[in-house]
Structures are given as C-alpha cells and as structure tokens.
Amino acid sequence: MKADVGAPTRRSGTRPAKTGRTEDLRFITGAGRYIADIHLQGEAHAAFARSPYASAGLKSVDVGEALKVKGVLAAFTGEDLVAAGLSPLPCVRPIESIDGKPFHTPVRHALAVDAVRFVGDPVAIVIAETEEAAAQAAGLVFADCEEREPVLDVKQSAERAFLWEKGDATATEAAFAKAAQIVHIEVVNGRVLISPLEPRGALAEYDAASGIYTLYTPSQGVHLIRRLVAPTLGVNLEKLRVVTNDVGGSFGSKLVNSPEQTALLFAAKRLGRPVRWISSRLDCHLADIAGRDHVSRGSLALDKQGRILGLRIETFANLGAYASALSPSTHTSGFAATSCGPYRIPALHLLSRGVYTNMAPTDAYRGSGKPESIYLLERLMDRAGRETGLGPIEIRRLNLITPPEMPYKAANGAIYDSGDFPEVLASALELADWAGFDRRRKASAKKGLRRGRGIGLYIHTTGVTSQEISRVRLDPAGLVIVETGLQSSGQSHETTFAQLMSQRLGIPFDRVKIVQGDSALADSGGPTAGSSSLQVGGVTMIRAMDRLLDQAKQHAADELEVNARDLDYGQGEFRVTGTDRVIGLFDLASMLAAQSKAPCCGEATLDGNILTIPNGAYICEVEIDPETGGVTIAQFSGVDDVGKRLNPEVVAGQIHGGIAQGIGQALTERVLYDPATGQLLTGSLMDYGLPRADDMPLFTLAEADLPTDNNILGMKGAGEIGCIGAPAAIMNAIADAIGHDRIDMPAMPEAVWRAINETRKA
Numbered sequence: 173m174k175a176d177v178g179a180p181t182r183r184s185g186t187r188p189a190k191t192g193r194t195e196d197l198r199f200i201t202g203a204g205r206y207i208a209d210i211h212l213q214g215e216a217h218a219a220f221a222r223s224p225y226a227s228a229g230l231k232s233v234d235v236g237e238a239l240k241v242k243g244v245l246a247a248f249t250g251e252d253l254v255a256a257g258l259s260p261l262p263c264v265r266p267i268e269s270i271d272g273k274p275f276h277t278p279v280r281h282a283l284a285v286d287a288v289r290f291v292g293d294p295v296a297i298v299i300a301e302t303e304e305a306a307a308q309a310a311g312l313v314f315a316d317c318e319e320r321e322p323v324l325d326v327k328q329s330a331e332r333a334f335l336w337e338k339g340d341a342t343a344t345e346a347a348f349a350k351a352a353q354i355v356h357i358e359v360v361n362g363r364v365l366i367s368p369l370e371p372r373g374a375l376a377e378y379d380a381a382s383g384i385y386t387l388y389t390p391s392q393g394v395h396l397i398r399r400l401v402a403p404t405l406g407v408n409l410e411k412l413r414v415v416t417n418d419v420g421g422s423f424g425s426k427l428v429n430s431p432e433q434t435a436l437l438f439a440a441k442r443l444g445r446p447v448r449w450i451s452s453r454l455d456c457h458l459a460d461i462a463g464r465d466h467v468s469r470g471s472l473a474l475d476k477q478g479r480i481l482g483l484r485i486e487t488f489a490n491l492g493a494y495a496s497a498l499s500p501s502t503h504t505s506g507f508a509a510t511s512c513g514p515y516r517i518p519a520l521h522l523l524s525r526g527v528y529t530n531m532a533p534t535d536a537y538r539g540s541g542k543p544e545s546i547y548l549l550e551r552l553m554d555r556a557g558r559e560t561g562l563g564p565i566e567i568r569r570l571n572l573i574t575p576p577e578m579p580y581k582a583a584n585g586a587i588y589d590s591g592d593f594p595e596v597l598a599s600a601l602e603l604a605d606w607a608g609f610d611r612r613r614k615a616s617a618k619k620g621l622r623r624g625r626g627i628g629l630y631i632h633t634t635g636v637t638s639q640e641i642s643r644v645r646l647d648p649a650g651l652v653i654v655e656t657g658l659q660s661s662g663q664s665h666e667t668t669f670a671q672l673m674s675q676r677l678g679i680p681f682d683r684v685k686i687v688q689g690d691s692a693l694a695d696s697g698g699p700t701a702g703s704s705s706l707q708v709g710g711v712t713m714i715r716a717m718d719r720l721l722d723q724a725k726q727h728a729a730d731e732l733e734v735n736a737r738d739l740d741y742g743q744g745e746f747r748v749t750g751t752d753r754v755i756g757l758f759d760l761a762s763m764l765a766a767q768s769k770a771p772c773c774g775e776a777t778l779d780g781n782i783l784t785i786p787n788g789a790y791i792c793e794v795e796i797d798p799e800t801g802g803v804t805i806a807q808f809s810g811v812d813d814v815g816k817r818l819n820p821e822v823v824a825g826q827i828h829g830g831i832a833q834g835i836g837q838a839l840t841e842r843v844l845y846d847p848a849t850g851q852l853l854t855g856s857l858m859d860y861g862l863p864r865a866d867d868m869p870l871f872t873l874a875e876a877d878l879p880t881d882n883n884i885l886g887m888k889g890a891g892e893i894g895c896i897g898a899p900a901a902i903m904n905a906i907a908d909a910i911g912h913d914r915i916d917m918p919a920m921p922e923a924v925w926r927a928i929n930e931t932r933k934a
Contacts, residue, residue, distance in 0.1 A: 192667070192821075193664050193666075193667045193821075193822065194666050194667050194670065194681075195660075195664060195666045195667060198418075199418075204418040204420075205417040205418050206370050206390065206417065206418050206419070206420055207370070207373040207374065207375065207388065207389060207390050207417070207450065208370075208373060208450050209417075210375055210388050210417065210448075211375075211448075212375060212377060212446040212448075213446075214445045214446060215375065215445065215446040215447065215448050216245055216299045216300065216301060216443060216445055216446070216447050216448070217299065217300055217301070217302055217303045217305075217306045217447070217448055217449070218297055218298065218299050218300075218306055218435075218436055218439060218447050218448065218449040219297075219298050219300075219303070219306035219307045219309070219310035219449070220294045220296070220297055220298075220310060220432060220435075220449070220455070221233075221238075221294070221295050221296040221297075221298065221310045221311070221313035221315070222291070222292045222293060222294050222295065222455075222458060222459065223284065223288035223290070223291060223292065223293040223294075223295055223315060223317070224291065224315075225288055225291065225317050225319050225320075225850070226289075226290055226291050226322035226324075226530040226531075226845070226849065226850020226851070227287075227288070227289060227290075227319070227320040227321065227322040227323070227530045227850065228287065228288050228317035228318055228319045228320055229286070229287050229317065229318040229320065230250075230284055230285065230286055230287050230288055230295065230315060230316075230317055231316040231317065231318060232315075232316045233249040233250070233251075233295050233296050233313065233314070233315050233316070234313070234314040234315075234316070235247035235248075235249065235296055235298070235313050237309075237312040237313075237314065238296075238298050238309035238310065238312045238313050239309070240312075241300070241305055241308055241309040241312065242305060243300045243301040243302055243305035244298060244299070244300045244305055244306070244309045245299045245300055245301065245443060246298075246299045246439065246442065246443060247296055247297065247298045247299070247309065247313070248283070248296065248297050248435070248438065248439060248442070249283055249295065249296050250281050250282070250283035250284050250285035250295065250296075251285060252283075253281060253282055253283055253434075253435065253438055254281065254285060256438065256442075257406050258281070258282065258404055258405060258406065258434065258438060259403055259404050259405075259406060260279045260280050260281050260404070261280045261281070261282065261400075261404055261429065261431060261434070261494075261497070262400060262403055262404070262497065263275075263277050263494075263495040263496065263497055263499065263500065264399075264400070264497050264498065265497070265498050265499070265500045265501040266334075266495075266500060267333070267334035267336050267500040267501075267504055267526065268334070268336075269332075269334045269335040269336065270335055270336065270337050271335060273332075273335075275333065275334055275495075275500070276331075276332065276333055276334075277333060277494065277495035278331075278493065278494050278495075278528065280431070280493075280494040280495075281431070282294070282404065282431040282432075282434035282435040282438070283295055283296060283297065283431065283435055288315070288317065289493035289494065289528075289530055290492065290493040290530050290531050290532050290533075290850070291458060291530075291845075291850055291851055291852055292455070292458030292459040292532060292852070293459075293493065294431055294432065294435070294459070295313065295315045296310070296313045296315075297432075297435045297436070297439055298310045298313065299439050299443060299447055303450075322529075322530035322849065322850035323528075323529050323530055324529050324530060324531065324845055324847055324850060325529070325847075326465070326466075326467055326488045326489070326490040326527055326529060327467055327488050329527040329528060329529050331527060331528040332525065332526065332527050332528075333491055333495055333500065333526035333527060333528060334500060334504070334524075334525075334526045335523070335524075335525055335526075336504045336523070336524045336526070337521065337522060337523050337524070338504075338505075338508040338511070338520070338521075338522040338524075338584055338585075339508075339519070339520035339521040339522050339583055339584060340519055340520070340521065340583070341521045343482070343518075343519040343521075344473075344482045344483070344484055344519040344520060344521035345521075346482075346519070347473045347481040347482025347518065347519040348471070348473040348481070348482055348484065350473075350481065351473035351474055351475065351481055351482070352474060352475050352476040353473075353474045353476075353478075353559070353560060354471055354472065354473055354474070355471065355472045355474065355552065355555055355556040355559050355560075356469070356470070356471045356555075357469070357470050357471075357548070357551055357552045357555050357913075358467070358468065358469045358470075359467075359468055359470075359547065359548055359551050359916060360466070360467050360916040360917065361464045361465070361466040361467075361468065361543070361544045361547055361548070361917065362464060362465065362837070362841075362842050362843070362916070362917055362918065363462050363463070363464060363465035363490065363531070363534070363842070363843040364462065364463045364464050364465075364537070364836070364837050364841045364842070364843060365456070365457060365460065365462060365463075365841070365843055365854075365860055365862075366422075366423050366424055366425040366460060366461065366462070366463055366537050366538075367425075367456065367857075367860075367862055368420060368421030368422055368423060368425055368426070368661075369420045369421045370390060370419065370420025370421060371450065371451040371452070371453060371455070371456050372389075372390065372425065372426060372430060372432070372451040372455075372456065372460065373389065373390065373448070373449055373450040373451055374387060374388065374389040374432060374433050374436050374448070374449055375387075375388040375389070375436075375446060375447070375448040375449075376388075376433070376436035376437040376439065376440040376446065376447050376448070377440055377446045378437065378440045378441040378444070380441075380444065383407075383411055384410075384411055384412070384413060385405065385407070385411060385412045385413070385437050385440070385441070386412075386413045386414075386415065387401065387412065387413070387414045387415070387433060387436075387437060388415045388416075388417070389414065389415075389416060389426075389433060390416055390417075390418075390419040390420070390422070390426050390661070391414070391416045391419070391422075391426050391427070391659055391689075391699070392419075392422050392424075392426055392427040392659050392661055392698070392699045392700045392701060393416075393427075393657055393658060393659045393697065393698030393699020393700055393701070394414035394415065394416050394657070394659065394689055394690060394691040394698070395414075395639065395657050395691055395694075395696050395697045395698050395699065396427070396428070396639075396698060396699040397414045397428075397429055397433070398412050398413075398414045398691045400428060400429035400497055401414070401429050401433055401434060401437070404429075404434040405434065405437060405438070409695075412437075412691075413690075413691055413692050414690075414691045415689060415690050415691070416659055416688075416689035416690075417689060419659065419660065419661035419662070420661075420662075421661055421662055422661035422662075423463075423537060423538040423661075423833070424461070424463065424535060424536040424537040424538060424540065424701075425460050425461055425537075426661065427498070427535070427536055427699060427701060428461070428496060428497035428498055428535055428536075429497060430459075432449060432451075436448075436449055453856065453857065454855060454856065457852060457854065457855045457856065457860065458532065458852060458855065459532055460532065461492075461496055461499075461532065461533050461534060461535040461537075462492065462531070462532050462533070462534045462537070462843060463534060463535075463536075463537025463538070464534070464537060464543070464544060464837070465489070465490035465492075465531075465534050466487050466488065466489055466490070466503070466507075466544045467487070467488045468485060468486070468487040468488070468544070468545075468548045469485065469486045469487070470483065470484070470485050470548045470549065470551075470552040471483070471484040471485075471552075472552055472553075472556050474556065474560065477570065478556070478560045478562045478566075478567055478570055478571075479516075479570060479571060480515060480516065480517050480518070480571050481518060481519065482517070482518065482519035482520070482521075483511070483512070483517050483519070483520050483521075483549075483583075484520075484521050484522075485511060485520075485521070485522045485523065485545075485548065486522075486523045486524075486525070487503070487507060487522070487523070487524050487525070487544070487548075488525050488527065489502075489503035489504075489507075489524055489525065489526045489527070489534075490527065490529055490531065490534060491503070491526050491527065491528055491529075491533060491534055492528065492529060492531045492532050492533035492534050493528060493529070493530055493531060493532065493533055494528075494533045495528075495533070496533040496534065496535035497535065498535055498536050498540075499533060499534055499535045499536075500526060501536075501540075501541075502534070502535060502536050502537075502540045502541045503524055503526050503534075503541060504524050504526070504541075505541070506536070506540040506541025506542060507522070507524060507541035507542075507544055507545045508522050508524075508541075508545070508584050509541065509542060509545075509584065509586060509633040510541075510542040510545050510546050510549075510586075510630070510631050510632065510633060510896070511545040511549065511584050512549075512582040512583055512584050512586070513546060513549045513550070513553075513629060513630070513631055514572055514573055514591070514593040514629050514630075514631050514787055515549075515553075515568075515571045515572060515573065516571055516572070516573050516577075517571075517582070517583050518583060519583055520582075520583035520584055522584070530850045531843075531845060531850070536701065538830065538833060538891075538892050538895050539632075539892045539895050539896050540701075540702065540892075542630075542632055542633070542892070542896050543834070543837075543892075543895050543896045543899065546628070546630045546631070546896050546897065546900065547899050547900050547903075547917075549900075550627075550628045550629060550630075550900030550901075550904065551900055551903065551904065551913065553567060553568060553629075554626070554627075554900075554904045554907065554913065555913055558913070564626075564627055564904065565597075565601065565606070565627070568597060568627070568629060569594065569597065572593040572594050572597065573588065573591075573593055574592075574593070574594060575591070575592050578590055578591065586633055586783075586785075587783065588631070588785045589783075589784070589785060589880055589881060589882050590785065590815075590878045590879070590880050590881065591631075591785055591787050591813055591878060592813070592876065592878060593629070593787060595876060596629075596787060596788055596789050596811050596813055596876045597629065597789050599789075599811045599874060599876050600627070600788075600789035600790070600791050600809065600810055600811040601791070603791075603809045603810075603811060603872060603874050604625075604791035604793075604807065604809040604872075606625070606791065609623075609625050609793070612793065612806075612807075616795050616806075619795075620797070620798070620799075621795045621796060621797055621798075622795070622796040622798055622909040622910065622928075623793060623794065623795050623796075623806065623909060624793070624794050624796070624905045624906060624907065624908030624909025624910070625791065625792065625793045625794075625904075625905050625908055626791070626792050626793075626794075626900070626901050626902065626903065626904025626905030626906070626907065626908055627789065627790070627791050627792075627900075627901055627904060628789070628790045628791075628792075628897045628898065628899070628900035628901030628902075628904065629787075629788070629789050629897070630787060630788055630789075630790070630893060630896045630897035630900075631785050631786070631787040632703060632785070632786045632787070632888075632889060632892060632893050632896055633783060633784075633785060634702050634703040634704050634707065634783070634784045634785075634786060634888060634889030634892075635702065635704050635707050635708065635781075635782030635783045635784055635882075635883075635889065639657070639696050639697060639698065639699075639778070640656070640657055640658065640697050640698060640708050640709055640712050640777065640778045641657055641694050641695070641696055641697045641712065641775065641776070641777050641778075642654065642655065642656050642657075642697075642709060642712035642713045642715070642716045642775070642776055643655040643656075643693070643694065643716055643773060643774070643775045644673070644713060644716040644717045644719075644720045644773065644774050644775075645720065645771050645772065645773035645774075646720065646724065646757065646758070646760070646761040646764075646771050646772045646773070647685075647761065647771065648761050648762050648764070648765035648771065650683060650758045650761070650762075651683055651684070651685050652673060652677060652679065652683060652684045652685070653685050653687060654669060654670075654673060654684060654685065654686050654687065654713055654716075655687045655688075655693050655694065656669065656686065656687070656688050656697065656698070656709050656712075656713065657688075657694060657696065657697015657698035657699070658688060658697065658698045658699065658700045658705055658708070658709045659688050659689055659698060659699060659700050660688065660700065661700065662829075663700065663705055663822075663826070663891060664819070664822045664825075665686055665688060665700075665705065665709075666686045667819065667822065668705070668706065668710075668818055668819050668822055669684075669686045669709065669710065669713065670684040670685075670686055671818060671819060672706070672710050672713065672714070672818060672885075673713060673717065676714060676717060677717065677744060677757070678742055678743035678744045679743075679744040679757065679758075683758075702889065702892075703786070703889025703890060703891040703892045703893070704782065704889055705889075705891070706818060706885060706887050706889075707782055707784060707882075707883045707885060707887050707888070707889065708778055708782055710818075710885055710887070711778065711780075711782070711883050711884060711885060712776045712777065712778050713776075714884065714885075715774075715776035715779070716774040716775055716776040717774060718774065718776075719774030719775065719776060720772050720773055720774035721741060721774075722774070723772040723773070723774065724746070724757065724760055724772040725739055725741065725746060727760055727763075727764060727769075727772065728746040728755050728760055729746075731755055731760065731763060732746070732748055732753055732755060734748050734753075744756055744757045744758070745757060746760070760772075780882075780883075781882045781883075782882065782883060783882060784815065784880045784882055784883070784887070784888035784889055785880075785888065786812065786813060786814045786815070786888035786889050786890060786893050787812075787813050788810055788811055788812035788813055788876075788893060788897055789810060789811050789897070790808070790809070790810035790831075790897040790898055790901040791807075791808075791809050791810065791901060792805060792807070792808050792898075792901040792902045792904075792905040793805070793806045793807040793808075793905055794806060794902065794905045794906055794909055795909075796906070796909045796910065796924060796928070798925075798928050799925075800921055800925065801920075801921035801922060801923070801924035801925030801926075801927075801928065802921045802924075803839060803906060803919055803921070803924055805835065805867075805868075805869040805902065806869065807869065807870075807872075808831070808869045808870070808871055808872070808898075808901075809871070809872040809873065809874075810831075810871075810872075810873050810874075810897065810901075811873070811874050811875070811876045812827060812873065812874075812875060812876070812877075812890070812893060813875075813876045813877050813878055813888065814875075814877060814887070814888045814889070814890040814893070815877055815878065815879045815880050815885075815886050815887045815888035816877065816879050816885060816886040816887050817875070817877065817887075817890075818885075818887065823890045824873070826890050826891045826894070827873060827890060827893060827894045828871060828894065829894065830891065830892055830893055830894020830895040830896070830898070831871060831894035831895070831897075831898045832863060832868060832894070833863075833894070833895040834894055834895040834896075834897070834898025834899045834902070835863050835867060835868065835898060835902065836861070836862060836863035836867070837895070837899055837917055837918065838898065838899045838902040838903055838917050838918060838919060839861075839863065839867065839902065839917075839918055839919055839920070840861030840862070840863050840867065840918055840920065841860065841861055841862065841863070841918055842854070842860075842861070842917075842918045842920075843860070844859075861918070861920075899917060902919075903915070903916075903917060903919065906919050906924065910924065910927050910928050912927070912930070914927065914930070915927045
C-alpha cells in the first residue's frame with residue numbers, strides 16, 4: 173500500500189525523533205512465535221464438527237464413525253461437557269431494556285447441546301494424533317437435526333435481546349416539533365469479516381498435580397480471556413493461566429473468548445495430554461465473530477438557517493446467533509458514544525434494538541460501534557446539505573463545535589475536552605484542493621468517467637480499558653523490565669512502550685524490555701482495546717516508574733550517604749545536587765543484587781480520566797466508469813488530531829491500516845448468507861472481497877494535533893480512527909458522482925451501475 177504523508181499543519185509542532193519498530197526484524201525473518209509455532213511434548217490435534225444447518229433442533233450427535241478413524245484418540249459432544257459440569261459461555265455486558273424486560277440471550281455451550289443456531293455452530297470436538305486424522309474424523313460426525321426455518325433479516329427478527337435508549341426523548345420531540353425542515357436517511361452498515369492475517373487457534377494443557385489449566389492462545393489481553401474462560405470450566409482464576417505470544421492481527425476477533433478454547437481445555441484434562449487446534453480459513457469465515465451489521469435510520473431537525481435542533485436515531489443491531497461476551501455494549505454504548513459527532517446537537521434520542529438471527533455472532537470490531545454511528549451521521553449530514561441547499565461544507569461549518577465551547581458536553585453525555593473541529597475541516601479542504609475539484613471533474617469527464625467528491629468528519633471516544641496494572645523493575649543485568657497486561661497484535665508495543673520509558677528515564681532504548689502476554693505475571697490488566705494503549709498503558713507505566721524511582725532514590729541516598737531530598741535524577745543517574753557525585757541507575761541495581769537486597773520495583777493501576785476525543789476530516793475523490801460501475805479512489809486526503817505523537821511512523825501505520833479497512837467495507841466487503849437456507853455464500857477469500865493492494869490510493873495525510881489534558885502524555889488514541897472516518901467519505905463521493913445517495917455499502921460495480929442507471933431513468 174502506497175502512502176504519502178503530507179506536511180504537518182501549523183498546529184502539529186515539532187516531530188519526535190524517529191524510532192524504528194524493534195519487532196519488525198523478528199517478524200520479517202520468520203522468528204515470530206505465533207500460535208502455530210508453539211508445540212508441547214505429547215500434543216494431540218483437534219478438529220471441530222460444525223452444524224450444516226442455520227437453525228435446527230439437535231436430537232443427538234453420533235461420533236461412532238469418527239472414533240473408527242486410525243489415530244483418533246477421543247471425540248466429545250456438548251452432552252459430555254455438560255455432564256462434566258462445564259458452564260455456558262458468558263455475556264458480560266448484558267443490557268436491560270427500557271420496557272423492563274430482562275436481557276435475553278440464548279444459552280451458548282462450547283459445543284451445541286439442544287439446538288444449533290448458525291451454520292458453523294460447533295457440535296463436537298475430535299482429537300487425534302495428527303491434524304489430518306482429526307479433520308477426517310470430524311467430517312464423519314453425524315448430527316441428527318430437525319431443521320427449522322432460519323431468520324436472517326435483522327428488521328424481521330422476533331427474538332429480541334434488548335431495547336435500549338440514550339438521550340432525552342422529550343427534548344428531542346420538542347426540537348422536531350419546532351423544526352423548519354426535517355431530513356431523513358436509512359443506511360445499511362453491512363456485516364463484515366474481521367479476517368486477521370493469523371487465524372485463531374489454541375493449545376491447551378492441564379496439570380493434574382496442581383489442577384492448573386494453561387491456555388496458549390492469540391489474544392488482545394490474557395486477563396480478559398482468563399476472566400471469560402475460567403467460569404466455563406467452573407474454576408477460580410488462579411487455576412487458569414493464559415499465555416499469548418506474537419499475534420498476527422486481531423481487530424477484535426481475538427479480544428473475547430471462543431467456544432473452541434473451553435472445549436480444548438476440557439479435552440486436555442480428559443486425555444491427560446496437550447491438545448492443539450489451528451483454525452482453517454473456512455472455520456474463520458463460518459465461526460469467527462463478525463463486525464458491524466446495522467440497519468439505521470437517522471433524522472435531523474433543522475431551523476431555517478440549517479442549524480441542527482435535534483437528532484433522532486433508530487438502529488437495528490444484529491447480534492447473530494448468540495450474545496458474544498461484549499457484543500451488547502458495541503451496539504449500545506459504543507454506538508452512542510460518537511452519535512453526535514463533532515456537531516452542536518442540542519437534543520438527541522437514540523433507540524437501539526438488539527436482535528438475534530441465524531448468523532455467526534457479532535462483537536467488537538475495530539471501532540466497536542463508532543464507525544457505525546459516524547457513518548450514519550455523515551451520510552445524514554450530506555443529505556441535509558443537499559436538501560437545504562447549503563451543500564456538504566457549509567452545513568457542517570454552521571454546526572461544528574468551536575474551541576471556545578470546550579470542554580463541551582454533548583447530548584449523549586460525552587465530554588469533549590479538546591479539539592478544533594473548524595480548523596481540522598479547513599485544513600482538510602486545503603490539503604484536498606477542494607477548490608480545484610471542477611478542473612479534475614472535467615478531466616475525468618473527457619475520459620468518459622464520472623468524478624465525485626465526499627467528506628467524512630469523525631470523532632472517536634477512546635480510553636475504555638480501565639483494568640490495567642503495570643509493573644516496572646530494575647534488573648541487575650542492566651535492564652528496565654516493564655510488565656503490562658496489554659497485548660500487542662500489531663500496535664508496536666515493544667517499540668512505543670520502550671521508547672516512552674527510554675525517554676522518561678533517560679536511558680538507551682535497548683535497555684528497556686517489554687513483557688506482555690502471561691496472566692501469571694499479575695492478577696489483572698488490559699486488554700488492548702479502544703485505541704487506548706498509550707493513554708492507559710503508558711500512563712500506568714509512568715506512574716509505576718515514578719514509584720520505582722522513589723525506591724531507587726532512597727537506596728541511592730544510602731549509598732551516597734546523603735539525604736534523599738538532596739538528590740536529582742536525570743539521564744539514568746542520581747546526582748547529589750550541585751556536585752559531581754553520582755550513581756547510575758544500573759550501577760545501583762548491581763549493588764543491590766550484590767548485597768542480596770530486593771530489586772527496585774514499582775506497580776501502578778490506572779487512575780483518573782482516560783477519555784480522549786481524537787478527531788479528523790477525510791476527503792475522498794472517486795472516478796466511476798458508468799459502463800461497468802467500477803469505482804477507483806482517485807484521491808484520498810485527511811487531517812487527524814491525535815494529540816501528541818510519540819512515534820509518528822507507528823501512528824501513520826495505524827491510520828493507514830484503519831483507512832484500508834474502511835475502504836474494504838465501503839467498496840468490496842460483504843458477508844452473504846442464502847436468504848432461504850442460511851448457508852454462508854462467502855466461505856472463502858475467493859468469495860469474500862478483502863481489499864487488495866490495487867484498491868488502495870495514495871494517502872495524503874496531515875496533522876492538526878492538540879494535546880489533551882486528560883492524561884499526562886497529552887495523547888489521544890489513533891488505532892481505530894481510519895475505519896471510523898473513511899467509509900462515509902468514500903460513499904459520499906460515490907453519491908456525488910452518481911447524482912443521488914440511494915446506495916449502500918459495499919459499492920460493488922453492479923450496485924453502482926444500477927444506481928447510475930436509476931439516475932438515467934429518473
């Protein structure tokens with residue numbers, strides 16, 4: 173993917189020095205340790221038999237033929253797990269309905285017991301000496317099912333999880349009652365696969381002597397996985413250790429637990445030997461959690477000048493077959509968090525209907541509700557610009573919150589502490605050469621192409637991970653060891669956390685070692701989620717470092733025979749004020765070790781306000797071939813405000829990746845099920861349209877960074893902003909090119925061709 177990072181705007185300030193990613197050498201030379209690289213002596217291999225039906229009563233599961241396959245060691249069904257006392261998978265974010273009805277979720281066992289609810293629902297686990305034997309035997313498992321008619325339409329489903337609201341219904345009704353104009357839109361935010369490069373997998377082990385289970389699995393934080401999996405086994409947390417090594421991408425798919433993890437741990441205990449499973453890509457398509465999947469209606473009440481008086485939203489959220497661990501919060505509080513965007517919206521009422529269908533479950537996917545609400549709002553703002561005659565820029569300028577209004581309390585309850593939304597918009601328009609668009613449109617027309625432009629403003633609310641514990645200790649070998657509950661799945665923790673500690677301690681970068689991915693190191697921590705790594709992990713690390721330095725200072729005072737108040741710390745050493753008497757941090761560590769004294773260490777938990785509001789503006793130009801409907805992104809530019817940037821290259825990489833996922837959702841990605849049978853039609857990457865390199869344009873991005881005061885680093889989250897702002901910019905550009913906005917994602921050639929011809933007929 174090519175990228176052209178534009179020059180900073182006048183607010184960006186001095187760039188920090190470059191620090192290359194220390195992880196990269198290990199990864200590109202094949203020295204990474206992903207789940208497929210981990211092996212234990214005596215391990216067996218597992219495969220899962222899955223339901224061929226989208227909805228069916230499950231009468232029985234016969235594993236007899238599977239057990240006859242050479243090399244098969246055992247096969248277990250849901251009834252075996254229930255008989256052993258295992259519990260269903262938990263949903264830890266239940267939502268109470270506004271009508272008083274309790275939260276409803278279908279019972280989900282690690283292996284189906286009485287019913288199957290989507291194609292791919294696991295019904296049995298088969299364990300064998302080889303992967304091939306396990307896979308062969310899994311194909312011989314027979315599930316006696318009574319097929320039922322599946323439900324796939326989110327608006328037609330009668331099985332409700334919750335009915336949830338946010339905002340002030342009375343104030344919103346009053347705003348609409350006095351409106352001079354009301355604008356409506358309905359949009360589809362389609363179901364997408366998460367599709368990390370590394371598929372899911374796990375290696376389970378049980379030690380009979382201690383009664384401790386160990387689960388090796390890729391995750392976004394071992395502590396959340398442990399809290400979710402241990403209850404399914406009926407054990408206390410201390411009886412389950414979770415270990416994560418390198419992770420080849422996640423974006424939410426490895427954030428929460430999966431039924432396979434519980435089944436593997438059960439099998440490891442029953443067989444008395446380790447059991448491993450690596451998901452096939454077909455398994456990923458069938459059974460991984462999916463993202464998005466909303467149908468949303470939005471209405472704006474406007475006064476005569478085009479100022480917003482109120483916003484009304486109703487969204488239908490597809491939870492899939494079951495309520496996954498965090499899923500309800502994605503469709504409620506996650507969606508609501510950015511529902512007001514960067515605009516001055518006096519009154520809001522949001523109604524979210526969570527329903528079940530016979531599809532794989534959904535859960536948090538990069539942005540976790542924010543891309544869904546921002547997409548709705550920005551499509552609605554463009555329609556308001558059309559219907560009022562103000563156009564896409566003036567309608568936004570008129571309603572943007574301004575810096576003097578900060579801190580601003582939005583109608584959804586969020587507090588915006590910092591940001592200059594008008595400046596971000598102005599900078600983006602200049603960067604995109606908005607004024608020169610007519611010239612480019614005429615040039616496209618000469619080639620027989622339609623050119624359109626679109627804008628997408630976004631905000632994000634970051635800082636959602638509040639369980640973090642960080643430990644920092646001095647190692648006699650001359651290292652600072654940092655232990656964190658957060659987990660990198662591509663966010664460059666080994667680089668950025670080490671860079672932060674190196675700068676703060678004044679020691680060489682290579683003297684800092686980041687340790688992550690083992691629940692045995694602490695009782696809690698993490699996970700990595702919500703674009704929160706630095707403002708959560710970084711802040712707690714600094715607090716832990718300060719406590720370490722307090723300890724070290726006292727030891728240094730003893731060694732130098734002075735009062736601790738007379739010592740200054742800087743550049744890796746303690747100095748007696750006004751003298752040349754010093755002792756280095758690592759020299760002190762060696763002295764303490766020689767004296768058999770405990771090493772200096774500090775521990776801190778997260779404390780204080782961690783909410784930040786990164787924001788920005790993306791502008792996209794597309795060219796469309798009217799004969800085929802093919803869309804090409806001709807130009808993509810944008811301005812982002814992410815506060816201070818510790819490592820600009822890492823930030824740029826995160827933004828580019830997010831935009832790429834937004835492009836995929838807007839143009840090529842769509843999970844399809846047969847509407848009559850519920851069979852998955854996009855079961856491979858031949859059928860599912862992940863964006864390719866040639867789908868990516870040159871990115872021209874600039875900075876308009878305003879530090880936040882909500883954390884001591886001044887940083888705002890960056891990891892998810894690209895996929896929040898990009899889809900609306902792309903779809904608004906397509907609407908501009910075809911002459912109307914009656915088109916939904918993904919804008920595949922056939923859909924675009926039909927939309928163009930609808931215009932011609934009109």
